[in-house]
Amino acid sequence: MEGMTFIVKTTTKLLIGIIFLFGIYITFYGHLTPGGGFAGGIMLACGMILMTLAFGKRMSLGKLSDFYASLLDNLGAFTFWTIAMLGYIGGYFFMNFIEKSNPFGLLSSGTILTINIAIGVKVFASVFAVFMALTIFGRFVSGLISEDED
Amino acid sequence: MLFLFYTLLIFCIIGSIIAIEARNILASVISAGVVGMALSILFLFLGAPDIAITQVVVEIIVLIVLIRSTVSLDNTAITKHRDTFAILSSLIFFGLFLVFAFMAFQGLPTFGEPIMSVGRQYLENSVNQTGASNVVMGILMDYRAYDTLGEATVIFTAILGAFVVLRAKGKKKKEESDKIRVGIPEKEDLPMSLDQIETSSDSTS
Amino acid sequence: MLIYFLNSILFVMGLYCLIAKKHLVKKIIGMVIMEYAINLFIILLGYKKGGIPPILLPGMEKSQFVQQSVDPLPQVLVLTSIVIGLSVMALMVAISLRLYEKYKTFDMSEIRRLHG
Numbered sequence: 001m002e003g004m005t006f007i008v009k010t011t012t013k014l015l016i017g018i019i020f021l022f023g024i025y026i027t028f029y030g031h032l033t034p035g036g037g038f039a040g041g042i043m044l045a046c047g048m049i050l051m052t053l054a055f056g057k058r059m060s061l062g063k064l065s066d067f068y069a070s071l072l073d074n075l076g077a078f079t080f081w082t083i084a085m086l087g088y089i090g091g092y093f094f095m096n097f098i099e100k101s102n103p104f105g106l107l108s109s110g111t112i113l114t115i116n117i118a119i120g121v122k123v124f125a126s127v128f129a130v131f132m133a134l135t136i137f138g139r140f141v142s143g144l145i146s147e148d149e150d
Numbered sequence: 151m152l153f154l155f156y157t158l159l160i161f162c163i164i165g166s167i168i169a170i171e172a173r174n175i176l177a178s179v180i181s182a183g184v185v186g187m188a189l190s191i192l193f194l195f196l197g198a199p200d201i202a203i204t205q206v207v208v209e210i211i212v213l214i215v216l217i218r219s220t221v222s223l224d225n226t227a228i229t230k231h232r233d234t235f236a237i238l239s240s241l242i243f244f245g246l247f248l249v250f251a252f253m254a255f256q257g258l259p260t261f262g263e264p265i266m267s268v269g270r271q272y273l274e275n276s277v278n279q280t281g282a283s284n285v286v287m288g289i290l291m292d293y294r295a296y297d298t299l300g301e302a303t304v305i306f307t308a309i310l311g312a313f314v315v316l317r318a319k320g321k322k323k324k325e326e327s328d329k330i331r332v333g334i335p336e337k338e339d340l341p342m343s344l345d346q347i348e349t350s351s352d353s354t355s
Numbered sequence: 356m357l358i359y360f361l362n363s364i365l366f367v368m369g370l371y372c373l374i375a376k377k378h379l380v381k382k383i384i385g386m387v388i389m390e391y392a393i394n395l396f397i398i399l400l401g402y403k404k405g406g407i408p409p410i411l412l413p414g415m416e417k418s419q420f421v422q423q424s425v426d427p428l429p430q431v432l433v434l435t436s437i438v439i440g441l442s443v444m445a446l447m448v449a450i451s452l453r454l455y456e457k458y459k460t461f462d463m464s465e466i467r468r469l470h471g
Contacts, residue, residue, distance in 0.1 A: 026203070031282035034199035034410065036290070038438050042207040049214060073309070077302055084299060094295040100281035104413050109281040112291040115298070122302060123438065126309045127211060130445045133316050134219040134452065151405075152358075159361045166365060166388050170372045175380055182384045189391050196398055197406045197425040201433055208441050212387060219448055220380050223455060228378050228462050237375045244367045248360070255359045262404035269401070269426035276427075277411050285409040285427045286434065294431060301435040308442035312449040 002056035012054040019047040027120035031109045037116040041123030048128045057136050069129040076122025083114055151195070158192045173227045176217070183213040200286050358399060366392035379451040379461040383444065390440045394433045401426030 003009065027040030052060040064072075087095030098110035107113065162185050169181035186209035194202040259265055266273075272289055282288035290298055369392060372385030406425035411417075451461065458466050 031284050031287045031291075033284065034203055034408070036200060036204075036284075036287050036434075038434065039200075039204045039207055042204070042211060042438075042441075046207060046210060049211075053214075053218075070313075073306070077306055080299065080302060084295065094292075096280060096292055103277055103281055103283050103411070108283075109288070112280065112282050112287060115291045115295065116287070119298065119302065123305070126305055127441070130309050130312050130442075131211075131215060133313055134215055134445065134448055155358060156361070159358065159365070162391075163361065163365055163368065166368045166372075169384055169388070170368060170376065170381070175378060178381060178384060182387060185388060185391065189395060192395065193398060196402050197408045198398055198430045198433075199408050199410075201394075201398065201430055201437070204434060204437050208437055211441060212444060215445065215448060216380065216383070219452060220455075220461070223452075224461055226461075233375070233377075240371055240374050244371060248363060248367060251363045252360055255356055255363075258356075258359065258400070261356065261358055261399065262402060264401050264403055264426050266401075266403075266426050269428045270421065272427055273409065273421045273424055274417075277417075283411040285411070285424075286430050289427060289431045290434060297431070297435060301439060304439050305442045308439075308446045312446050315446075315449045315453055 002058065004054050008054050012050055016047055016051060019050065020044060023047060023120075023124075027116055028106070028113070030116045031112045032104065032106070037119030038123055040116075041120040042127055044120070044124040045127035045131070048124075049131055052132070052135075057132070061132070064128065066129055066132055069125045069132070072125035073122055073129060076118050076120075076125060079118040080115060080122070083111055083118065087111075154195060155192065158188050158195075162188050162192075173229070175225055175227060176221050179213065179216045179221055182216075183209060186212070200284075359396070362392055362396050362399065365395070368392075377463040379454065379463065382463075383447050383451065386447065387440070387444060390436075394436055394440075397429045397433050397436075401429035 023040045023043035023046075025040075026035035026043060027037055030036030030040065048060055048064065051063070084094050087093050087097055089095075090097045096110040096112070098114075100110050101108050165181050165185040165188065169178045169185065172178040172181060186205065190202045190205040190209065193199075193205055272293070273285060276285045276288040276293075277283060280288040280292045282292070366389055369385045369387075369389030372388065373382055376382060376385065403423070403425045405423070407420075407423050409424045409427040409430070411420055454466060455461060460466070
């Protein structure tokens with residue numbers, strides 16, 4: 001049987017949605033509460049890693065394959081750079097060009113929210129990809145452990 | 151409050167001693183995790199909740215990666231041939247380092263009273279100028295966004311390096327020989343007559 | 356002053372582990388402990404006695420917030436440094452896995468070709 005025991009699988013099924021929700025919350029509300037793109041992205045990656053450990057690599061690679069993970073990584077970095085370049089509309093690199101409003105609302109801070117989302121996607125994809133590369137593809141390289149065992 | 155800081159720091163030092171000197175490598179990795187968790191509580195009491203959250207999550211990832219990728223491969227401890235000369239000389243050097251560090255710390259501002267010449271400006275203006283009520287995120291994503299861009303580049307490069315180092319096989323197959331020869335061509339490859347050169351040049355063009 | 360000294364002891368622990376130990380995983384742990392010590396030192400420099408986190412909550416006086424808050428600038432620098440430390444650790448683990456594949460051991464003294 002691939003993955004861990006029945007208890008771990010059931011607990012993971014119950015917890016995985018809450019972990020993802022919390023990661024997304026931390027990413028989106030980074031400019032109002034503690035957190036931000038880095039912590040939220042790593043939390044989302046933690047959810048994927050929990051899925052990998054509990055259900056085996058086939059399940060999590062079916063959800064998000066390594067090709068799409070590296071694609072998401074590049075997309076996050078490219079979005080960040082694009083937001084920085086769009087600052088030239090107002091005059092200079094990294095200008096906060098979106099209109100700001102009341103300081104305690106979700107859409108109050110202009111480009112900070114978008115940059116947080118871009119950083120979150122980038123960190124999520126890259127941490128997940130490097131975990132898969134270190135634990136699973138590394139085993140293929142060394143050939144010490146057979147491919148079926150997980 | 152100060153007592154709490156001292157207790158947690160001494161706890162960190164004891165955890166790091168166990169992490170360094172433990173024979174079992176799994177115990178050593180877990181002790182390093184304990185040090186990181188205590189450090190995150192310390193960050194929380196020092197008034198840095200952003201750092202505390204990030205530190206907890208990063209610590210979990212470090213622990214999982216170290217155990218899953220290296221310790222589960224090989225758990226044998228190294229007991230033979232301690233290099234006494236290296237240990238002694240490094241201990242002497244570290245004693246000297248601590249003495250000079252203690253002398254240098256006299257010049258720092260006393261603990262609890264920072265010089266906030268730049269930080270005060272940020273605290274006064276950040277909420278109005280960026281609209282973010284979390285001042286740390288306001289600085290990180292607006293005033294010092296160049297810093298974040300460079301940091302994203304560093305992550306990208308490090309992950310790329312890990313992928314390149316771990317790649318199992320090259321993209322080109324082994325049987326496929328190189329098309330372009332370097333050096334003196336062999337006799338069969340040289341053109342025999344003028345017609346052959348013309349035809350070959352025609353076919354390429 | 357004493358708290359800076361304890362912090363530098365933590366730094367020296369990591370450096371000792373990096374130099375004197377021969378196991379590759381222990382060297383990585385030493386590097387991680389050194390990073391922790393440096394991050395903590397930068398945060399300690401920005402602490403204000405009785406300080407509150409640099410987050411403005413609704414209903415808080417602006418002048419009082421500026422008076423009481425800790426320095427936000429060291430926290431910004433450390434926040435990037437932690438994530439960079441994570442990716443550097445991943446790179447170190449990748450290189451040590453490669454070394455394990457070639458020499459079948461994590462012991463530095465058995466990896467002959469690295470001897471100068």
